[in-house]
Amino acid sequence: MTVRTHALYQPWSVRNLELRNRFVMSPMTRNFSPGGVPGPDVARYYARRAAGEVGLIVTEGVGVDEQQAIDSPRIPVMHGDEAMAGWKAVVDAVHAAGGKIVPQLWHQGAMRDPDISDNPQWRGHRPSGLWGTVGNTSSPADYVARMEAPHAPMTDEEIADSIAAFGRSARRAIDVGFDGIAIHGAHGYLIDTFFWADTNRREDRYGGDAAARARFGVEIVAAIRREIGEDYPIFFRFSQHKQQDYDAEIATTPDELAAILVPLAEAGVDVFDASIRRFNRRVFGEEHTLAGWARRLTGKASMAVGGVGMNNWLRDMATGRGETLSVDNLDEVEQLFDAGEFDLVAVGRALINDPEWTRRAVAGEAFAPFERDRLARLE
Numbered sequence: 001m002t003v004r005t006h007a008l009y010q011p012w013s014v015r016n017l018e019l020r021n022r023f024v025m026s027p028m029t030r031n032f033s034p035g036g037v038p039g040p041d042v043a044r045y046y047a048r049r050a051a052g053e054v055g056l057i058v059t060e061g062v063g064v065d066e067q068q069a070i071d072s073p074r075i076p077v078m079h080g081d082e083a084m085a086g087w088k089a090v091v092d093a094v095h096a097a098g099g100k101i102v103p104q105l106w107h108q109g110a111m112r113d114p115d116i117s118d119n120p121q122w123r124g125h126r127p128s129g130l131w132g133t134v135g136n137t138s139s140p141a142d143y144v145a146r147m148e149a150p151h152a153p154m155t156d157e158e159i160a161d162s163i164a165a166f167g168r169s170a171r172r173a174i175d176v177g178f179d180g181i182a183i184h185g186a187h188g189y190l191i192d193t194f195f196w197a198d199t200n201r202r203e204d205r206y207g208g209d210a211a212a213r214a215r216f217g218v219e220i221v222a223a224i225r226r227e228i229g230e231d232y233p234i235f236f237r238f239s240q241h242k243q244q245d246y247d248a249e250i251a252t253t254p255d256e257l258a259a260i261l262v263p264l265a266e267a268g269v270d271v272f273d274a275s276i277r278r279f280n281r282r283v284f285g286e287e288h289t290l291a292g293w294a295r296r297l298t299g300k301a302s303m304a305v306g307g308v309g310m311n312n313w314l315r316d317m318a319t320g321r322g323e324t325l326s327v328d329n330l331d332e333v334e335q336l337f338d339a340g341e342f343d344l345v346a347v348g349r350a351l352i353n354d355p356e357w358t359r360r361a362v363a364g365e366a367f368a369p370f371e372r373d374r375l376a377r378l379e
């Protein structure tokens with residue numbers, strides 16, 4: 001057992017946020033907040049990871065202040081006094097345990113399933129009314145069948161309302177003590193359906209080339225920056241893959257990716273959270289990872305994710321391909337960090353499995369065996 005001293009295990013800061021190391025709890029929906037309100041069990045769950053020395057917690061996706069932002073009534077929201085009191089208790093518990101925490105603001109858009117919501121009369125917002133061409137997907141067939149039919153594209157008023165909803169929720173989050181804001185711009189949800197040419201066929205200022213498709217996300221970042229000022233960092237999660245099609249792309253070249261990410265950076269993003277199946281996977285050729293490209297193209301910090309501490313990637317586990325195991329792959333994480341591929345490392349399943357995962361990583365201790373049923377519990 002040798003204490004690890006690599007830069008990954010040392011402090012790092014962005015704007016006024018100081019982290020004790022570069023490990024970040026990846027955003028993970030847990031569905032344990034009835035009525036959208038996170039309770040004491042949610043506070044204990046996050047505080048345990050803070051006590052386990054994770055540098056930063058990004059919460060599960062949290063619905064922004066618009067009724068049709070999310071579907072399940074067990075997903076937490078960032079509006080309403082009851083939910084905000086719940087979040088204040090979460091933030092206080094994390095800070096008391098020595099941790100830092102930012103909420104992942106979420107608008108599900110095309111992926112919102114009216115049938116599991118309390119308000120089935122509201123359909124999820126879609127830039128052009130489309131769910132997306134079904135490709136390599138593990139979404140259940142009955143869900144796809146329900147979602148596939150097109151409906152009305154978002155109106156200008158709906159676009160303006162959704163942007164404002166992100167701004168309001170960011171403000172409320174900062175008011176209860178969150179340390180910054182994370183935005184969910186990935187995986188086929190609302191912002192990502194603007195980036196993706198397949199779902200964005202608009203002929204107005206929000207559609208067209210990559211820069212025009214980025215505009216909705218850019219206006220959200222700008223609204224949040226206006227609301228929260230200059231002290232707090234903004235994290236932005238983006239992805240090539242969609243739940244509608246794992247092989248989909250928002251950009252086919254680094255130049256096209258730059259056309260999306262650079263305006264987001266200029267609007268106020270500090271850290272690009274490059275969501276991908278495995279942290280070491282190269283894109284656009286063999287040279288760089290998605291996080292590596294984001295860092296090089298924007299000059300901002302980036303975060304890698306996918307399979308850190310795990311032998312496989314999430315979808316292999318979800319589709320039952322092979323056994324899912326805890327592994328120590330930190331040597332490879334360190335090598336890619338040294339090659340300048342990212343500044344932060346997000347850890348998902350390994351941190352649900354073991355709240356002490358980061359402390360063990362720092363101490364050079366063996367990791368706990370992976371127990372899949374922990375993903376169904378809030379501990």
Ligand SMILES: Cc1cc2nc3c(=O)[nH]c(=O)nc-3n(C[C@H](O)[C@H](O)[C@H](O)COP(=O)(O)O)c2cc1C
Pocket residue numbers: 026027028029030060061104184186237275276277305306307308310312313314346347348349350375
């Ligand atoms: C149970 C579960 C829920 C997730 N929910 C979200 C979410 O709300 N927002 C998000 O951006 N990603 C979500 N993800 C993806 C994770 O943040 C992460 O990118 C993915 O699990 C890969 O990291 P890992 O291999 O370390 O688990 C979720 C993953 C899991 C396992």
